[in-house]
Amino acid sequence: MTAEHGPGASDIDESRIPSWIACEDLLVKMREELIDRAIKLLNREIESGHIAVNGSTLFSSEANADVEEAMYLINNLIDDSGRLHKEYSEYIEKNNGKKLSDAEAKKFGELQKFVLSVEQLNMLMEYARVLSSWADAAGKMIEGKDTEDILRKTIDKEELRKTVLEFFINDSECRVLLSSKEIEAIKSVLGA
Known part of the structure; x- marks a missing residue:
């Protein structure tokens, strides 16, 4: 690793590896990073209490259970993002600039953070889908x-x-x- 490279970065010697494999590998690496960031964001939101997880689900293998659970939750949030955005945006717009009690102001701020997090999850996963189809084309x-x-x-x-x-x-x-x-x-x- 040089000063120009971060952890995990590597120059692929395309003279020894077919170019299409190197390009596909780059796009898959980018996709994996976005999915990893989405999972980390979800976990931060759960830890902060913005998202509550109730119940349990069974997954295909114990080794991937954490990732499968995170992806399940992310996909459900994304599927519900239109409704969440509409409901919460109306509330935020209606209460923006109003004189709120300390408790209401805290709730208002937390709600704004939640809406932004759902939007960010949506963006990260949309970009990951783009990279997935692009890797197939490459x-x-x-x-x-x-x-x-x-x-x-x-x-x-x-x-x-x-x-x-x-x-x-x-x-x-x-x-x-x-x-x-x-x-x-x-x-x-x-x-x-």
């Missing part, structure tokens, strides 16, 4: 000459793919996971 580009070439050929004028790359390159926590070669490839595709 895996079919056996004629691509390098990661940059494959990213460029598979971005397909899809604005959300560009948005995901911009998010990764501009987010300091995500950026440290990328090698200098990967950063340069992404910047080139973005025209930065």
Whole structure:
């Protein structure tokens, strides 16, 4: 690891690994990071009391039970996010700027944090879905000459793919996971 690399970042020697595999690996690594961040955000929200979990579920294997449970909860929150956003946004809008008691102000602030967290979970998982389908497309580009070439050929004028790359390159926590070669490839595709 050099000063340019964060933990987990590595320059893939594309002369020894087919380019499509290197590109697919990059996109999968990015997707896994977003899912990991979503799970960490969910756990913070549970620990802070913004989200209460009641009941139990059975999962296919004990080894993955924590991840499966987190993904189950995240997917349910996302499925319900439209209703949550509508209900809570109306409440927030109605009470914004009103004189509130200390207890009401605390509840109001916690509610705002919860709504923002649900929006962030939604964004992270949407970006992860984009990366998943993009990795599938990149895996079919056996004629691509390098990661940059494959990213460029598979971005397909899809604005959300560009948005995901911009998010990764501009987010300091995500950026440290990328090698200098990967950063340069992404910047080139973005025209930065």
